[in-house]
Amino acid sequence: MGFKTADFPPVDTTTFLDLPLRERIRALALHWVEYGFGSPKMIHSVYIVKLLVLYMFGGVLVATATSGTGPFWDIGQWWNEPIVYQKLVLWTVLLEAIGVAGSWGPLAGKFKPMTGGVLFFARPGTIRLRPWRRVPCTNGDTRTVVDVLLYLGFLASLAVAVLAPGQTTASLLERLPDNTSGLVRPELLIAPIVLYILCGLRDKTIFLAARGEQYLPALVFFAVLPFTDMIIAAKLLIVLVWVGAGVSKFGKHFTNVVPPMVSNSPSLPFTGVKRAHYRDFPRDIRPSGVAAFLAHVGGTTVEVITPIVLLLSTDYWLTMAGVVMMVVFHLFITSTFPLAVPLEWNILFAYLTVFLFLGFPNGDGYGVFDMSSPWLTLAIVVALAFFPVLGNLRPDLVSFLPSMRQYAGNWASALWAFAPGAEAKLNTIEHRPTVNQLDQLTAMGYEPAVAEITMQQTLGWRSMHSQGRGLFSLLYKHIPELDRWTVREAEFACNSLIGFNFGDGHLHNLDLIAAVQARVGFAPGEWIVVWVESQPIHKDTQEYMVVDAALGVLERGTWKVADAVAAQPWLPDGPIPLRVSWRREDVGGAAPSARPADERQPAE
Template structure:
């Protein structure tokens, strides 16, 4: 791999795209084991530059300058200043809301332009996805001028809170009498809290992009709690994120996440290490024992045990060891450049671990028992645990982000399929500030065949995860023309039509398909989607839907997760067993490729 030259799959471009789908999937999955996407080094280098310049240098310089501490290169002078901590959280939210943090750039399927976010959300007429139909004043799926005003107000309110200086705080002075930088004025939290909620009720995409499940509670703490309570509540929040993510890794899915993630890491040059995460990288791509160890010792165990140690330890050496372990944990995730590229989020968590647990140790009056009221402690824990518990029991009701399943591999997912030429219709989408990814690549100079193979690498990546084998099984069992169809990873497709996706299938379920159909009008069979919900923590199955854009949901059913994880990505034994629970009474139009549903 060179700086500008990647490791493109070694395929014959003249014949490869004419081969059956699962032959193509196998070839691309086997190539992935050693090279991942095979992106040239300039791609991760671009992210590193963005992270260092925009987030670390510009962000830190702005925060320290407006807080009266610093200069920013003198880390010892500001790392433990509470106002810097608050503003760094708000700066991260601002970048997420604008769309230049997570889900940015080519790794997330944004080639030209590389930013989604503000290009979509500040533009009337684009698609919005309301979370609950029952909420009054949220009808429709089109972004209005009101939505744009609310969104830009949110951006402005966050920037205002970042740039205004801190104000004196009696609760801070009582603990740190020598502190002169103060805290972010509590009243500055009112506007971003209210506007984030209003934006979220109108469009769940913006709320999820802002990582509202984590940063909204933090802003509430900044605006309402005295200093000691704020610090302890922040500790409870970060530990809930870690522990929730650890619990979500129970089960069969997470082990399948590790091998393709490690294979895609530009920071692991050894092909031997990458191959070692598979049982046999030349033909058996199920996870090896090493992958299982990495998943459930380096992942699950670390994310559950270490936060508990940090939450209750009063021993400095033990706390230091825990902080170092969590910093290394997040740096490792950063080094793999996962497809949602949440790099700023991971770097922020490195800083938060140091600031909260070393800057304000439990033994110095910042432990759980030091909160002003046990009732307040219980209330905060209950509120923080509500959505993770509900989301694991009823994943259909809660996004995987509030459920704290960031890297669990247990995701709502989908594959989009188009008859020849039908995908091009998406480019007719009104007010859309971009085009289909395959067209973006061609606009950058990629030959059509190279652009197509590049996009097919994304579905090979999906096939290497447990839900991918189930999705391909449904499509293979129900579409008699699958080999001739264009198959797309829905997370990437979703990114190109609403400006954001973080791996959450709830952003491209039947609601989005209906919005696309209303604007474009696909014929029956032209645009067929297989969509699957996350596995509930107490269940052994995943429930899928087969959606024809023109007809709506035409089939529902489920597959056993054990069957999915036992199979190879290219389904050499055919589709895994499927259980149909419902089929639409109408029959599909003849020749549309969808197996005719029966009553």
């Protein structure tokens, strides 16, 4: 991998696309093992510059300059200042909501332009996705002027809270009598909180892009809790995020996440180390024992036990060890440049770990049992745990982000299949700020075959995850001439339609399919979607559906996660076993259920 040159798959571009899909997937998956996406280091450098200049330098400069906490270069003057902590959280929300933090740039499928977010959210006529159908005043799938005004108001309210000077409070001075910078004024947080909720109820994409499941509770704590309770509640929040993510990795999925993530790391140039995460490269690229150890000892165990220790420890050195471990944990994730590129989120969490647990130690009166009321502690814990518990029991009701399943591998996912030439119809959607990603690449000077192979690399990546084996099995079953069709990884593809994706299949479920179909009008058999829901924590299966954009749901069923995990990415032994629970009568085969297809759509 050079600075400006990519590690392109070693294939003949003139013949590769004529190969059967299974052979292409095998070649691309094997290439991923050693090179990941193969992006030139220049792209990673752009992300690093953005992270250092826009996020870290810009955020600290704004936070310190508007708080009177001393020069930004003197870290000792501000690292444990409460108002700097608050403003860095608000700064992160602002950048995420604009679309220049997570899910930004070419590693997230945004080539030209590299920003989604604001280009979609501030433009009337773009696609809007409501989170729940039963919420009043949220009907429709088109962004209105009112939606745009709500979104712009949200950005403005965040900017005001970041830029305004602080205000001291009695509860702050009681604990920190020498503090002169104060806290963010609570009244300035009312508008961001209200607009967070209103924007989210109208369009789940904005809420998830702004990481509302984690930052909205923090803003509420800033606005309503006295200082000591605010710090302790913030500790409960970050611990719940960590432990929730750790618990979600208990299943069979997560081991499959680690090898392709390590393979994609530009900071790990040694192919031997990457190969060690696979059983027997190139014959068997299922996860090895090394990958399982890294996943469940370096990952799951650290993410569950260490936060609990940090929450309860009053010993300085034990706390220091826990802080170092979690900072290294987040820096490791940052170094791998995961495809959703949540770099800012990981850096913020590394800082929050230091600020909360070293800046305000449990032994100094900031422990979980020092909150003003045990009932308040219980209420906060119950409120924070509600969506993670519901989302793991009923993943169809809750996005995987509020369910706290970051990086767990247990995600709702999909593949899109277009009949020859049909994908180009997406470019007819009005008010869309982008074109299809293939066309973005060709506009940048890529040869059409090179652009197509570049996009198909994401298929190799998806095949290395457990859901990929089931999704490809469905495609092979339902599309006899699949080798001639165009297949797209839905996580990448939907970015060009809604401006954001973070690996959440709920952002490209039946609602998005219906919204696109209403604008494009695909003929029957032109756009087929295979879609799978996350695995509930108490079941060993995942529920799938096959959708024709023009006809609706064609089939529903399940597959066993164990069968998906056991298969090779390119399915050399054929599709994994699929259990059909319902099928349209005109599709063929007996229909086990008499329910119409549209009565069993997954709720949000």
